[in-house]
Amino acid sequence: MIRPTAEQLIALLGLQPLPVEGGLFRQSWRSPVTAMAHGQPHPLGTATLALLTDAPDSFSAMHRLPTDELWHFYLGDPIALLLLMPGEQGKGGVRHITLGQDLLAGHCVQALIPAGTWMGAKLKQGGSYSLFGNTMAPGFLEVDYEGGDTDLARQYPEAAAAILDLLRTGSSHLRMDQR
Numbered sequence: 001m002i003r004p005t006a007e008q009l010i011a012l013l014g015l016q017p018l019p020v021e022g023g024l025f026r027q028s029w030r031s032p033v034t035a036m037a038h039g040q041p042h043p044l045g046t047a048t049l050a051l052l053t054d055a056p057d058s059f060s061a062m063h064r065l066p067t068d069e070l071w072h073f074y075l076g077d078p079i080a081l082l083l084l085m086p087g088e089q090g091k092g093g094v095r096h097i098t099l100g101q102d103l104l105a106g107h108c109v110q111a112l113i114p115a116g117t118w119m120g121a122k123l124k125q126g127g128s129y130s131l132f133g134n135t136m137a138p139g140f141l142e143v144d145y146e147g148g149d150t151d152l153a154r155q156y157p158e159a160a161a162a163i164l165d166l167l168r169t170g171s172s173h174l175r176m177d178q179r
Helices: 007-014 151-155 157-165
Strands: 024-030 033-035 040-043 046-053 059-064 069-075 079-084 092-100 110-113 119-124 129-138
Touching: 007 033, 007 046, 007 129, 024 119, 046 059, 069 079, 079 157, 119 157, 151 157
Parallel strands: none
Antiparallel strands: 024 046, 033 040, 046 129, 059 119, 069 110, 069 129, 079 092, 079 119
16 A cells, blocks of 8 residues: 555545644534534534644644544554643643554554543654544534633643643634634
8 A cells, every 4th residue: 555645635535724723624424413512502423534744833732622522543643642631720630642553552543532621632753644533422513612722831730841832822713613
């Protein structure tokens, strides 16, 4: 099998820039059935395809969602996920997960991000791209997205450098629904 380039994947999968969060994506499935969740109708489930590259601004900015999110690794290079677990003043703890294919090295091909967990992700050093997916049930709505800010670095000082590396500088948009 010949490894496709990032440009080929973007074209083949119809990926577009993901506003506010970053990276490239395409929603590949959205349930036509809805149910009440978080105070409003949500699709029962959604799935996306996403791509991070070695471009300096290609990362998933720190954010949290009110629903569990399952990340799936498909191909390419490993991704470093940073999770800030809920808790009072950073007492929830910090987790680092590598999403990738080298299971013997401790990579995960799936990673669950529990509801309410602050998270961000970027390609691991030396990689060129990673193709992955996200699944949510109930499904994603833009109003669900809450972006992080520098206050997270104060709340989780042991991960301050990693947090600051996963924040969008100069952006006043912390919510997707308020672009």
